[in-house]
Amino acid sequence: MIQRFETGPRMSEMTVHNGVAYLAGQIPEDTSQDITGQTRQVLEAIDAxxxxxxxxxxxxxxxxxxxxxxGEFAGxxxxxxxxxxxxHTPARATVQARLxxxxWKVEIVVTAAV
Structure with missing residues (x-):
């Protein structure tokens, strides 16, 4: 069985299958913030x-x-x-990409056990 969360016409924000949650790329809502603020927003969305x-x-x-x-890696x-x-630090990759x-300064994708 596959569970889909916050499903829209283009994508779901998350799918869960066999005890694993696959999140879509999470992006900031308030783009006026700096990289640290945008990252905090994204991490809050991941938590939710x-x-x-x-x-x-x-x-x-x-x-x-x-x-x-x-260049905003440190922030x-x-x-x-x-x-x-x-x-509990996960395996991680960080790359520069045209978003x-x-x-948007940051987009984060995670995979997690349920």
């Missing part, structure tokens, strides 16, 4: 989605982080390190 699936950030298996400007990491629980909206 994982809660819907009965999971949380301690169960994240993998994170893929896309930055519009790799993103500031928010990430405040958020991620020590001892779909030029105002």
């Amino acid at each position: 989605l994982l809660a819907q699936a009965g999971s949380d950030k301690t169960k994240i298996l993998r994170a893929e982080i896309f930055l519009a400007d790799i 993103m990491n500031k928010a990430w390190e405040e958020w991620v629980p020590q001892g 779909a909206d030029a105002a």
Whole structure:
């Protein structure tokens, strides 16, 4: 069985199958904020989605982080390190990418156990 959450005409924000939650790329709502603020927004959205699936950030298996400007790596990491629980850090990749909206500084995709 596949569960779909916040399903729209183009995509679902999350799907769950065989005890694994797959999140769509999460992006900031308030693009006026700096990289640290945008990252915090994205991490809050991830927390909310994982809660819907009965999971949380301690169960994240993998994170893929896309930055519009790799020069903002330190600012993103500031928010990430405040958020991620020590001892539960997931496998992670961070790359620079042209994001779909030029105002987005960060997009994060996670896969987590449920």
